[in-house]
Amino acid sequence: AQSVTQLGSHVSVSEGALVLLRCNYSSSVPPYLFWYVQYPNQGLQLLLKYTSAATLVKGINGFEAEFKKSETSFHLTKPSAHMSDAAEYFCAVSDRRSGNTPLVFGKGTRLSVIA
Amino acid sequence: NAGVTQTPKFQVLKTGQSMTLQCAQDMNHNSMYWYRQDPGMGLRLIYYSASEGTTDKGEVPNGYNVSRLNKREFSLRLESAAPSQTSVYFCASSELTGAGELFFGEGSRLTVL
Numbered sequence: 001a002q003s004v005t006q007l008g009s010h011v012s013v014s015e016g017a018l019v020l021l022r023c024n025y026s027s028s029v030p031p032y033l034f035w036y037v038q039y040p041n042q043g044l045q046l047l048l049k050y051t052s053a054a055t056l057v058k059g060i061n062g063f064e065a066e067f068k069k070s071e072t073s074f075h076l077t078k079p080s081a082h083m084s085d086a087a088e089y090f091c092a093v094s095d096r097r098s099g100n101t102p103l104v105f106g107k108g109t110r111l112s113v114i115a
Numbered sequence: 116n117a118g119v120t121q122t123p124k125f126q127v128l129k130t131g132q133s134m135t136l137q138c139a140q141d142m143n144h145n146s147m148y149w150y151r152q153d154p155g156m157g158l159r160l161i162y163y164s165a166s167e168g169t170t171d172k173g174e175v176p177n178g179y180n181v182s183r184l185n186k187r188e189f190s191l192r193l194e195s196a197a198p199s200q201t202s203v204y205f206c207a208s209s210e211l212t213g214a215g216e217l218f219f220g221e222g223s224r225l226t227v228l
Contacts, residue, residue: 009155032213032214034216036217041221041222042221042222043119043205043207043219043220043221043222044158044205044207044217044219045219046216046217049216051214090157090158094213094214095213096213096214101212101213102146102148102160102163102173102212102213103160103213103217104160104174105150105157105158105159106157107155107156107157108157
């Protein structure tokens with residue numbers, strides 16, 4: 001079964017610093033990969049997704065992620081953190097080989113931004 | 116623009132009571148899902164419905180039942196609630212299962228005493 005591992009349950013950065021949230025997937029075949037964000041007391045919303053087009057995927061709010069097959073990774077980055085980026089971020093995977101397979105989510109990384 | 120609507124938003128139950136969480140989407144999506152979110156566990160899939168008339172178990176289906184009432188509505192029922200079912204429940208929908216973007220409701224916070 002597909003799975004994703006998010007390294008670090010909590011990441012803290014200063015405002016203006018680089019944001020790097022790590023995600024590794026387990027599959028021999030590149031899956032569909034997603035990053036979702038959850039603001040307090042809200043549902044999740046899509047930041048970006050990889051579905052086998054460009055390996056560098058740009059999302060909303062200045063975030064981007066790079067698919068690296070050799071490292072089985074899909075890390076999320078943003079050059080300069082803003083206070084409004086404080087939220088929980090989830091990496092998710094779906095197996096493209098199995099047709100209609102629901103997304104499997106990682107355990108999440110809480111991002112804190114310090115002024 | 117309603118999107119995905121869940122009711123109720125909050126509920127407190129006693130052990131052994133039953134309840135149904137309701138979910139409706141207005142985006143004409145084929146697939147609908149129920150996830151639960153617990154601290155440190157991320158989101159875990161309870162049940163999903165890839166299309167109207169079908170339902171399938173997810174990772175943690177025990178203690179739950181679902182009904183895909185029509186294309187718009189997908190309900191989650193707890194027949195005999197247990198404290199382990201205290202959680203935040205999210206309904207989501209997508210045009211396709213797997214590759215499509217999930218659209219989430221705002222969540223339903225359930226406490227079982």
